[in-house]
Amino acid sequence: MxxxxxxxxxxxxxxxxxxxxxxxxxxxxxxxxxxxxxxxxxxxxxxxxxxxxxxxxxxxxKPKPPSATSIPATLKTMQDEWDALMIHSFTQRQQLQTTRQELSHALYQHDAACRVIARLNKEVAAAREALATLKPQAGIVSAPTAIPQPALAAEAGGSATHPMEQAGMSAEVIQKLQDKATVLTQERKKRGRTVPEDLVMADQVKSFLTVASHPGLHSASVPGILALDINSADHSKILTGGNDKNATVFNKDTEQVVAILKGHTKKITKVIYHPNEDTVITGSPDMNIRIWHVPTSQTQLLLRCHEGPVTGLSLHPTGDYLLSTSSDKHWAFSDIRTGRLLTKVIDTAEMGLTTAQFHPDGLIFGTGTKDAQVKIWDLKEQSNVANFPGHTGPISAISFSENGYYLATAADDACVKLWDLRKLKNFKTIQLDDGYEVKDLCFDQSGTYLAIAGTDVRVYLCKQWQDLKIFNDHTALATGVRFGKHAQYLASTSMDRTLKLYAIE
CATH class of the missing domain: 3.30.40.10 (Zinc/RING finger domain, C3HC4 (zinc finger))
Incomplete structure (x- = not known):
């Protein structure tokens, strides 16, 4: 007023x-x-x-103005006042609209700032978690596990850029390898030609159906499971490695995730479940090999044996030593109890190694190369003792049969070759369709069946080498395949982010 x-x-x-x-x-x-x-x-x-x-x-x-002495003049005065009021009202509405826009812009900026702060907080939390994971590797790791020794491999980002020194193959290590091979050979001879009583028969394999599909083991934002292994002691536990840089331990019986292993900075391409301990091993293009204690989901050892992406892993039958290959053209043999690099040998391959696996006896092993070579090595002598030429593309997978005589190999040439280690020759080639990709091979524990994962998942009966079953349930390339105990079930993983299980319904 x-x-x-x-x-x-x-x-x-x-x-x-x-x-x-x-x-x-x-x-x-x-x-x-x-x-x-x-x-x-x-x-x-x-x-x-x-x-x-x-x-x-x-x-x-106050006298009335001369213009307001008549009714028309009075109406005109009222009209002028109304017009002025309307103009004032319009101006007020314009100012109100401008104020609303300014307020909306300010609220949007505030919301954007809040989201940026939330993202930064999340990144800081992730960095702290990664740092907490890496810190135990700097000294002695005292975890309640069968691998209690100190990690001699350096952590990523620190002295990990320095290659590990080779400790050498001592006489004690060689004797340990020889003793284990002798025991395994004798056990194989005792088994002879008999097959386990609980082994699933070929007719039953033909009736396998998809009994479970699990899509939630790895991140949906970076889809794809790249590696698979099964605990040979507890066949209910399955290990997968994914594009999301994590490894997951899954119990198929309870359908529960047992552990999620985080630490690699790139995708996980190779995984191994220790046969006698609750320990897993993972390899990645980040050049690191990590040994994990599953109950605590913590890294126990970090091995930096290579100067390039890790392309192959295989655990020695003793359970104490690890074979690894890399695109840096080297294979390495390490002690997983102490973290020591025992020996590292360069291959003559021009383009690097792609895969590796120990023979069931553990004295020889096979490697594949990018230039289509399959090589057999003597571990004690650290020498190349045989070569299997014939593939026309980079070797994608190799697998030794438990009978000790057969080796299956696959490459980017749409075929699987079977080799006789006694005669050192190719005795069978399974030719697949043009464009067929093979990503993994696996014999069952008795050496009766061979499974192939790639464009689809297939099971072959050994000796006759006839295909028993083809599974087309995956919607993308299959990347891993493993048999359960006595071939009672089959597991496969795929780039479609699923783990599928096949068995008799």
Whole structure:
């Protein structure tokens, strides 16, 4: 009211003046205001009604303007006032719209800032978690496990850039390898030609169906499972490695994830489940090999044996030593109890190694190369003792049969070749369809069946080499395949992010 009087110079019917602000008010209105608030509406100072100063003004009779002496003139005056009011209302609406836009922009900026802060907090938490995972590797790792020795391999980002020193193949290590091979050979001779009583028969394999499909083991944002292994002691536990840089331990019986292993900085392409311990081994293009304690989901040892991506892993039958290959053209033999690199040998392959596996006896092993070569090595002598030429593409997978005589190899040439290690020759070639990709091979524990994973999943009966069953359930390339105990079930993984299990319904 005071502002209206001051700006329009209109005099109220009963004008009064505030002694504090000097503003003019209509007496009736200001008294009501003071009863509710008790202060000057302009200056905010305490003001009582009896402090108001009345203004004595003579009664002035304002004559009507000449233009308002008729009805049409009065209507025109009212029209002008209406027009002025509409223009003022339009201006107010424009200002309101501008204010709303400014407020909306400010709220959007605030929301964007909150999201950026949340993302940064998440990245900081992830970095702290990774740091906490890496810290135990700097010294002695005291975990309740069968691998309690200190990690001699350096951590990534620290002295890991320095190659590990070779400790050498001592006479004690060689004797240990020889003793194990002797025991395994004798056991194989005792088994002879008999097959386990619980082994699933060929007719039963033909009736295998998909009994389970698990798509939630790895991240959906970076799809793809790249590696697979099964615990040979507890066949309910399955290990997978994914594009999401994690390895997952899954119990197929309870359908529960047992552990998620985080630490690699790139995808995991090779995984091994230790046959006698709750320990797993993973390899990655980040050039690191990690040995994990499953109950704690922690890295126990970090091996940096190579200066290139790790392409192959195989555990020695003793359970104490690890064979690894890399695109740096070397294969390495390491002690997983102490983290020592025992020996490292360069291959003559021009383009690097792609895969590796120990023979069941553990004294020889096979490697594949990018230039289509399959090579057999003597571990004790660290020498190349045989070569199997014939493939026309990079070797993608190799697998020794438990009978000790057969070797299956696959390459990017749409065929699987079977080799006789006694005669050192190719005795069977399974020619697949043009464009067929083979990513993994696996014999069952008795050497009766051979499984192939790639464009689809197939099972062959050994000796006759006839295909028993073809599974086309995956919607993308199959990357891994393994048999359960006595071939009672078959597991496969795929780039479609699923783990599938096949068995008799």
């Amino acid at each position: 005071a502002l209206v009087c001051a700006l329009t110079n209109e005099v109220p019917e009963t004008p009064v003046v505030s002694p504090y602000s000097g503003a003019i008010f209509e007496k009736r209105v200001i008294e009501k205001y003071l009863m509710e608030n008790g202060c000057d509406p302009i200056s905010g100072k305490e003001l009582k009604p009896d402090e108001l100063i009345e203004i004595k003004t003579p009664a002035v009779v």
